Amino acid sequence: MEFRFELALCAALESPDRVVSRQLGAGIENPGGRIVDVCVMTPGPAFDRRAAITADRIPDPAIEAAVGPGEAVPLTEAFDLPPDRAEAVADHAAAVGYLERERRDGRPVVRATARYPDDWVGSLTAVENKPDLGSPGDLAAQLRYDAALGLFDHVVLATASYVTRAHLNRIPDVVGVWRFDPDTGDREVVREPTRLAPDAPGVEIRDERALRTDVALVTADAKARKRRRIAERAYGKGWRPDPPACAHATTTADGRPYCEQFERVVNPGRDCGQACEAFEPADPPATDRDALRDERTAWVATPDGAGPRRQSGLSRFR
Template identity: 60%
Template sequence: MPARRLRSPVQEFGFELALCAHLEETTDSLVARQLGAAVASPGSRIVDTVLVEPGPEFDARTRITPSTIPALAVESAAGVGRATYWKDAFDCHPDVARRVADRAVELGFFERERRGGREYVRRTTRYPDDWFSRLVGIENKPDLGRPGDLERQLRTDVSLALFDEVVLATESYVTRAHLNRIPEEVGVWRFDPDSGEREVVREAATLSVADPGVELLDERPLRTDVAVVGAGEKARKRRRIAERAYGKGWRSYDLPACARMSLTDDGRPYCEHFGRVVDPGSDCGESCPGFEASDPSELGLDAIRAERSPWVREPSGVARRQSGLDQFG
């Protein structure tokens, strides 16, 4: 791959979307972006791109709902064959339990009934734990000349081992010095967002996702704070990442009400005024010199995702009417 002019920070969003589109086209995986990947310190680590490889029960998951099933609903004590009093189904604050139960019913994962003035819930189907197999976490850093916290982030990803593989994707020419500064387990891709050409500079090692991991919390002179994350905690987090990825995907942006906005064939937001893919969340609006007001776009991002990925937009559903459900009111 020849040397290229590097992108500005504004265009890093375009690099990320181009890589997502490329991976969706060239793999059988679900592709999602901007997902949390910390356990002990939630929110402290956001992974740019995640690949979810389908498992043997993938079809069973697609039949339930196209949306993310709330983690607390999946982890609840509500079963399939026997209804449970809704408060007893959850180990959390009743207000949170109420919201989760309502959402699970809305999605068709729960159904409910009343008995003697009390509400009970049951699952409409067994949750298919084997619907996904491997997870790949990708850190996008188009310009290695501005690494930021790259080394620390990748060391945390490797030591925690939530992902079966961790990869660094860049547009930069990758030198031996670059490779020496990141963990040897991390794979490296060089990706050209214009041509869609992807070069594997270094293969990623397979990490021990079934074993306990170590999450880096803080680094200071003469002191490093870490947390040991058990295998069970990791398994729950992996399921939550996969479930969130299924519902969210990578086209997680709202299109502006601008006549200059259109979509590429793979669903990236393209601005005719600037002649490139833009980030609607930061680049668009009435203050933009190219803004031309129009009715909100009716372009279907979900339809594009359904056509180009294993995700199912309109599943058959799994809800079953149980005796007593018609008494709910």
């Protein structure tokens, strides 16, 4: 249920004014300690400059490398990394179009194809999905983590349940709440989120016990680096999963994997394959996910230096 809810929400949130992605790591001191269900990014002033570089994620070490679009720099001077790691990062960055590689006097050198813009991200909103508030699991702890760290500009809880005052009292006041119907795509704003302070230091909750909470203090610079990584990951990844390679598989008009045998959206990683009694191996359905994403969001499939795109703030989520 939660997977189908998540995909329906992603589809409903898409617009030419934003980029939507899902399942992104949001831990800093403990990188795997927090996975955000959905991330919504709105463009900043330099969004078009970033979109013109590449449709793919740019690896963070390449962004931080001592290299620009001017004179080529020896690979060993550009990266403060072990040689093998520097080679791998440079190869990846060249493959996605951010770096150019060549050899001079027998030495490998690199040059950026464009200057990386610092202000291409407008805002980042984290959405935690909990369709059934009757089975909240670790919801309260997850939202306390997000509120204390302040990595995102806004944090929102999305649910299909009727939201009571008791529910609201169990989560931080800064967290917004949406009631979302995955069948119709209707979304009601139960409570607006309060803007957090992503440009200030934060507190990362490492462990919560009855009489003790272990935390790590996180600097504003560390948060800024993590936000850039999240933005790059969101821009390059999107939210649509690969459809299953089954004769019964197709996709909805917005690109969600759908099973005609069971007449519902499916999770290819869990519902499909040899474990399914109706599985019939076949080529996956021919769905152009890049074309859908290019048409429906601010992401640019084929960078060509296009003109300014429309921008929006959180109010556009209504």
